[in-house]
Amino acid sequence: MKVTRREFMKYCTLSAAALGLTSALGPLERVLANPGSPPILWLKGAGCTGCTVSLANLISGSAPVDVADLLINTIDLEYHPTLMGAAGDASTQIINDVSAGTFILVVEGAIPKKFNGTTCTIYEQDGIPVTALSAVQTLAPLAAHVLSVGTCASFGGIAGASPNPTIAKAVSDITNVDPYNIEPINIPGCPPHPDWIVWTIANLLAENPIDLDVYNRPTALYGATVHSQCSRQTAPRANSLNDTGCCTNSLGCKGRMTFADCPTRKWNNGVNWCVGTIGPDGNGADSLCQGCTENGFPDEFAPLFSTMAVAPMHDGFEPQNHCLGCHHGPEGGFED
Amino acid sequence: MATITIVDPVTRIEGHMKVQVTIDTVDNVQQVTDAQCSGTQFRGFELILQGRDPLDAPYLTERICGVCPVSHGMASTKALESAAGLTIPTDARILRNLVLGSNFIASHILHFYLLASLDYVAPPPSAPWTSCWNVDMRDPTSLSQIAVNFVTAVTMRREAQEMAAIFGGRMPSPPAFQAGGFTTKPTSSMISAFTSYLNNLITFINNNYIPDVQLLQSIYPDYSSIGKGPGNLLSYGVFDLDDTGSPDKLLDRGYIFDSMPGNVQPVSIDNIKEHVTYSWYDDSTNNQNPANGSTVIVDPSTKTNAYSWLKAPRYHGKPMECGPLARMWINGDYSNGISVMDRHMARALEALKIGNAMNQWLGELSTGGNVFSTFNTPYDASGAGLTEAPRGALGHWVSTTVDGSSPVSGPAIDNYQVLTPTCWNASPKDSRGNRGPMERALIGTAVSDPEQPIEVLRVIHSFDPCLSCAVHVMRPEGKPVVVVNAGVRP
Structure with missing residues (x-):
């Protein structure tokens, strides 16, 4: 995060006090509790934003209690095209900065290959349009972990339904071949339950081993x-x-x-x-x-x-x- | 000398989108002189639906959009029922309205606080809100009220989704919308849980959402005259209030040209034509009515004058703005003006109007009543489902096969066409070269810093575009250019 703990606490305290939530300051103390946790880049391929909407429906009796708690206190979500503040070059610079270090790559949506991937162009860098396909090919090899969120990213899903007009593929179809040989963790669902997404990210951040089934889904959730x-x-x-x-x-x-x-x-x-x-x-x-x-x-x-x-x-x-x-x-x- | 600015992606919208603006100084004011809006994602739902069981269409088309799935479920079931000539039971109509209303409220709150407000109020200095432009942020002390309500809004939109799921089954993409009716059978405890959520939301809209928009409007009064667009407004109407073939609606169907109050005209779908001259579709499909439209994509590299995956729908040949402002204007509920702030205000007032109506509908809902009519898919039939999504007019058109064909034993989908609100609002130029509403709204917008054109973002966000990814601001002739400083900046 690009903010000092003092600055952040000041903001949170102000907001919480104005909300009458002074008693809720306990959870805010978790801010930056683990400043070493890797940041997250969340890319969107061919999808409907439903996985993000589902994530925003998070509600839990234990931390993170909702999506605001998740974003503010728990994870370092540096890039997310629907939720982030920055736009244009300022936002894609974040991708450059974050991908230079250790990070987790989350992909929502399938990866179309038709017309060299141009049915899904997701941003521009240095004036060059970047497709979801080329973004995954560039960023997945640099990531510490790759998560496919939703059935489109996990298996092709709705975007890849017959006759698959855009040759939409699962992220794993792009990454589990030479020279990448990366098997993402799949968190399918159309949409996936918010708990499934958060459970998986939390266990990765905690460096807990995650048992996977033959479709690379966590057995704790899909068992x-x-x-x-x-x-x-x-x-x-x-x-x-x-x-x-x-x-x-x-x-x-x-x-x-x-x-x-x-x-x-x-x-x-x-x-x-x-x-x-x-x-x-x-x-x-x-x-x-x-x-x-x-x-x-x-x-x-x-x-x-x-x-x-x-x-x-x-x-x-x-x-x-x-x-x-x-x-x-x-x-x-x-x-x- | 003109400056061409690229903002790619434009974030905080739903979908993949790209806008190119040329900025030049005219009459001593640095302003947008040209704009191109591009949808940069194509998934081909219309092709995917061909040959499938018509009964699957509502379930599948809800996946067009995770933000407004209920609108697609509504449009699809209405299209199928119109093809079959079927009227659904009263309680099913009310249940659909209640779930759709919940989706509107969730979407409107999400839009104002999570997507749009960060153009005016500096967010917390933490991911995912770092590297904002933070240009022209006025009176942060007064506006901190909106920053605080941002956190409450996160809870409120979640609760609106939970409210929808009580009857819808789950959100997003509720499984209860079926051709013929609705699956959930309401009970008194469901109704009382729904009522409790709704009253909380109405309180939030009254005490926070509407006052926050009024506050923003008072601090940014210039945005009540920025971003007008063509002034042509279209609404298909939404929330059927009776079970007749042409029901009264909470928000009426109609259109007007040149924002003439009191001059609302009836809509005839035959007058809609979709242009593809500047879209990546085959030119042989130009100027088709969606009821018999076709979707033939071309490789973008072979159609270089085109710049969007969106087609350009026109009504009587004219670009039309749709959305809460159009609905409220056509219904006679709003006539202050057409601008960035008017769009925000009409959206907030509409949320209240819908919330209050939902309270009344809950009182009309019975328990133990019939919610489902047997639906038999007709052969060789066609139907249209016209409704509204939170961000504007939504139409589905379906036709079924003459004979049964694999893998369906009965009639299959022969043709399916979808015309979304953002296709109207963010459409590219038509075959006569007329710009789409959002492009038109951007022209003439003063820009203080071409490297950080916050004014452009504010205009775009006021339409609540939904393309399921991002807006790219790019340059003329599609030439890849980084942000160009052409000497207009000090």
């Missing part, structure tokens, strides 16, 4: 299927979207082949999630999981609101003991 955590496993099957409190597998729910903790973590401060939890105050969204954290979303799960889609059993997906509670086959094996 079990949505179905295996769903309150509707034994509920009657829905006949239409007008039904409530039913299992929507019969309408095309992809919870059985989707790895994520949405049913237990829930979304937006716990108010709901795509399928919804059966409860005394209602049954939530009553919609379907569409597999948005998976490699192959959306094409392998389409038509989305249909059981016609034959989504593959992905590598790493094995019937687990608890599945047999609902899926007894004739010989005691696994069956729908």
Whole structure:
């Protein structure tokens, strides 16, 4: 950060006092607690800004308690095109400065290769337009860690859906080849839950080892299927979207082949999630999981609101003991 | 001698965008004399949707924009239902309005505080707010009120998203918007949680947001006459208030030319044509109506007169501004003027108007009522879904196939076209050479320092552009140039 601790505390104290938050000054003491943490450059490729919007929905009982706490007190987010103050040359100079040292590269959005990447030009440097493709090729090899945030960056996602008009690729498709040979950590989701993003960054900053699955997703976050955590496993099957409190597998729910903790973590401060939890105050969204954290979303799960889609059993997906509670086959094996 | 300034990227917008300004001294005032706005991202949603199950369109098109996904869900479901001639149940209409209204409030608060205010109020000297230009920052003592409310605004926009998720399922990209209706069945505890969020937000809008815009307006009075643009305003209208085929709306549909109050005309979609002369699309697709439009991209290196991935929509051949100011003006709620500050003021007042209306709609919502009508996708049908996103007029057009085709057993999407608000506002020149609204608004804007053209940022941000990346200010003929000092600076 380019500010002294004294200057920053003065600003925070002023703001907090004016807000009547003097008692909340404790957390502010964490400011610059670890001035050695690497800064973060957040690039946006072909995407919708939804991952950033989701990050801004962060809310937690422990630090960082929200996105303001995250940005002010926890991480050093030097470049983020939606959130940053600087514009133009002043902003791209930050990329030059930060990439000269140790940093974490976060990419939101897919990387288009059509027309040499020019369907997604993200800034100019020294008068030369820079595509998302060339930015990743330049910056990923310099980064201490590369994080693909969202399903577009992780697997191609919506931007790479058939017929993939812009030849949009996952970040890993660009970086896991010679001469880069870099495997990013993937934090998929369309959008990803803010907790998933923050958990991963926090563990990288703390230099904790992160266990990854075959799709390079943290197993702590993507270790079990949505179905295996769903309150509707034994509920009657829905006949239409007008039904409530039913299992929507019969309408095309992809919870059985989707790895994520949405049913237990829930979304937006716990108010709901795509399928919804059966409860005394209602049954939530009553919609379907569409597999948005998976490699192959959306094409392998389409038509989305249909059981016609034959989504593959992905590598790493094995019937687990608890599945047999609902899926007894004739010989005691696994069956729908 | 002209100075050509590049700001690339222009940050604090949604999307990838580029603007090129020429700055010259005219009548002793250094000002913008030419401007080009470029969308620098193309994803091809219209191509991706062809051949898919029409029922998937709302879910997929919500992913066009993470900031205004609900507007796309609304436009897409309306397009499909218009193709099928289906009217959704009353409670479904109300639930959609409540989620869309939440999205408007979240987006308006996000825009004013997190995106626009930093053009006027120096941010904390810490990442991600370092290296700001900090030019022409007036009366920081008075404006520190806005800096303090910035932190509250972060909470408020998050809570508006949580409010949307109560019925929408989650935010962004709510799964509850389906052709035929809505999936969530409201309960009294959901309604009371929603009401509690809404009352907090209305209090914030009344006590902080609107007063903060008024304060900014009083300290920057010159911006009430800067950045007018063409003065042509367009609104498709939004928030249907009844279940008839042509419902009354909270904010009416209409258009006016030359900002003539009381002269609002009815909108006919047939009068919309999209020009591609200065866009990276094949010239054979020029001047098409979006209902039968096509999307044929060309390699930018082979069409050098073009400078944008945005097409240039025109109404009766004219560039149209859309957004909160256009909606409030056409609805008779605002007529102060058209300028940078008027756009901010109309946006804040609209947030209040929508919030108050939502309170009334909550009272009209029943529990246990029907929220879904069976939707059968028709063969060989077409429909339009016209609504508004927080930043302006949004239209989806869909047509379905004559026969079933793989992988869909029934009708598939034959053609899908999307015309977004920022396509109107940030459009490039049309085939007659007329500039788009944002380009026009930049012309004549006085600039004190061509190396740090904060005035240009203020004009651009007032439109709340959404291209899902950044604005680049670049030079004429697309020549790559760094910021040029041509002797106009002391």
